[in-house]
Amino acid sequence: MTDARIAFIPPRFGPTVVGGAEALCRALAGNLTANGTPVDIITTCALDHRTWADALPEGESREGGLRVRRFRVGPRDAATFIRLHGAIQRRGTVPFDQQVEWMANSVWSPGALRAAREYDRVVVMPYLFGTAFWQQVADPDRTVVIPCLHDEPHARQPVMLDALCGARGVMLNAEGEGDLLGRLLARHGGALRNEARVVGCGFDDEPVPSAGAAQAFARRRGLEPGYLLYAGRREQGKGLGELFDHYATYLRTAPRPRPLALMGTGDLAPPRAIRDHVVDLGFVEARERALAYAAAGALAQPSRLESFGMVLFEAWLAGTPVLVNEESDVMRAHCARGGGGLWFRDGATFSEAAQMVLDEPALASRLAGAGREYALDDFGWPRVRARFLDAMADWA
Amino acid sequence: MNPDIADSMDELRRRVTAGREAGTYGPGDLRDLVVPADAPPLVRGLADAARLAEVAPPPRAPGDHASGVRGAAARAKHAAADLARRPVGDVAERTTAFNLALVAYLAELAAEVVELRAEVDRLSADDGGAARGGV
Numbered sequence: 053m054t055d056a057r058i059a060f061i062p063p064r065f066g067p068t069v070v071g072g073a074e075a076l077c078r079a080l081a082g083n084l085t086a087n088g089t090p091v092d093i094i095t096t097c098a099l100d101h102r103t104w105a106d107a108l109p110e111g112e113s114r115e116g117g118l119r120v121r122r123f124r125v126g127p128r129d130a131a132t133f134i135r136l137h138g139a140i141q142r143r144g145t146v147p148f149d150q151q152v153e154w155m156a157n158s159v160w161s162p163g164a165l166r167a168a169r170e171y172d173r174v175v176v177m178p179y180l181f182g183t184a185f186w187q188q189v190a191d192p193d194r195t196v197v198i199p200c201l202h203d204e205p206h207a208r209q210p211v212m213l214d215a216l217c218g219a220r221g222v223m224l225n226a227e228g229e230g231d232l233l234g235r236l237l238a239r240h241g242g243a244l245r246n247e248a249r250v251v252g253c254g255f256d257d258e259p260v261p262s263a264g265a266a267q268a269f270a271r272r273r274g275l276e277p278g279y280l281l282y283a284g285r286r287e288q289g290k291g292l293g294e295l296f297d298h299y300a301t302y303l304r305t306a307p308r309p310r311p312l313a314l315m316g317t318g319d320l321a322p323p324r325a326i327r328d329h330v331v332d333l334g335f336v337e338a339r340e341r342a343l344a345y346a347a348a349g350a351l352a353q354p355s356r357l358e359s360f361g362m363v364l365f366e367a368w369l370a371g372t373p374v375l376v377n378e379e380s381d382v383m384r385a386h387c388a389r390g391g392g393g394l395w396f397r398d399g400a401t402f403s404e405a406a407q408m409v410l411d412e413p414a415l416a417s418r419l420a421g422a423g424r425e426y427a428l429d430d431f432g433w434p435r436v437r438a439r440f441l442d443a444m445a446d447w448a
Numbered sequence: 449m450n451p452d453i454a455d456s457m458d459e460l461r462r463r464v465t466a467g468r469e470a471g472t473y474g475p476g477d478l479r480d481l482v483v484p485a486d487a488p489p490l491v492r493g494l495a496d497a498a499r500l501a502e503v504a505p506p507p508r509a510p511g512d513h514a515s516g517v518r519g520a521a522a523r524a525k526h527a528a529a530d531l532a533r534r535p536v537g538d539v540a541e542r543t544t545a546f547n548l549a550l551v552a553y554l555a556e557l558a559a560e561v562v563e564l565r566a567e568v569d570r571l572s573a574d575d576g577g578a579a580r581g582g583v
Binding site: 387388389390391393394395400401404405408415418419422 | 449450452453456457459460461463464
């Protein structure tokens with residue numbers, strides 16, 4: 053517990069808002085508030101991350117036990133933002149003045165900036181939005197950042213790293229994100245005011261679903277338990293195209309290939325060569341999601357751009373091992389430290405890793421057990437709360 | 449690293465390396481090259497250097513599996529071209545990167561020589577056995 057008045061500032065907030073940083077914000081703020089450290093939410097009136105149109109009225113409400121204060125989005129030129137955002141993606145960088153212009157036209161809110169002054173500490177997230185950037189620039193002493201970094205050109209812009217270095221503190225989601233931040237800062241030539249701390253998201257000690265319930269779920273969906281599972285948005289940015297390629301290699305080389313089940317929404321369809329082996333689970337309700345993980349033989353997570361890797365933890369808590377993309381510092385570090393999965397870098401390593409985990413029950417069981425232990429030991433809510441409050445106290 | 453994962457990843461690399469067709473490994477696989485203990489010192493040294501270098505592979509289109517010496521030469525050329533396209537900023541960095549790409553290329557060639565020599569030895573032994581059996 054702390055006496056400091058704390059607010060979290062995500063760019064948008066609400067039960068229909070989907071996104072890793074938003075989910076982290078909701079879970080962390082909710083858990084802290086429920087355990088004696090009240091946290092307010094300061095956010096914009098927007099819900100759509102493409103238009104940032106004000107969709108909700110300005111004002112105050114209570115949502116899920118949290119006090120939520122919404123403010124209008126400030127004036128911005130969306131076309132300029134999109135042009136510069138794309139230029140950074142394509143060219144790697146743009147001149148410094150254009151980096152500032154890029155952030156000047158990102159989503160921000162003058163009302164949110166004013167409201168933040170009423171608090172002792174404000175925690176902004178994620179790094180890529182004007183709501184976080186301008187709060188860091190306007191009031192660095194008061195501001196702690198949960199950047200949710202990805203290894204992408206936008207995170208390498210000097211304007212971003214300068215802002216991050218000025219903030220009072222930086223909270224990371226995982227050790228692997230710290231490796232990435234270290235590389236970015238070494239290249240930039242800057243240093244943080246205070247050493248970054250890993251806080252992350254927390255989980256409750258829910259029991260592993262029973263084998264019978266998992267089997268019943270699989271059968272309802274026309275599957276036998278032990279399939280390979282992908283969970284997340286179906287888009288190229290999440291690495292799903294690469295997973296399809298790797299799965300094709302697996303189909304060619306595995307003596308007894310298992311089907312690939314896709315859980316989540318999106319437009320990316322499997323290519324013809326593997327289509328007969330892919331099962332579409334579509335959007336799976338939260339209450340059934342643990343069963344989808346539990347019935348799987350392994351979760352395959354091909355994304356490079358993860359700052360935490362929530363789906364790994366969901367799989368481990370359901371008793372399922374994981375296969376992750378070697379190029380993701382965060383997910384590889386989770387597996388290397390916790391022991392809950394193997395990593396791949398191409399079709400051949402994916403195929404061998406999948407065969408090892410899916411066809412060797414003793415190995416799969418060891419990996420799944422180690423993953424669950426890691427999730428609950430390192431990311432159980434009591435540990436996460438303690439790390440958050442310790443960091444706040446040390447940065448007082 | 450979790451010791452069970454270290455063992456499992458070693459086993460995974462061993463299986464992948466064993467399953468590759470000769471000459472189809474890419475620069476990223478150099479770290480995992482299995483060089484026989486009795487290979488000439490130069491070969492072992494080059495393989496070690498390549499592992500230490502961890503050369504970034506040149507961009508390859510999906511499905512591009514140029515193999516053998518021709519593939520290695522093509523990859524070395526790609527790497528050199530890629531380096532030449534970078535802005536002239538840090539000459540030392542570019543030189544080092546080029547040298548590392550060259551070491552990786554030589555290591556690939558050396559490893560292939562080892563494999564070819566082993567194949568020749570095996571075929572020679574088979575030949576000898578057949579000849580003796582015929583006498």
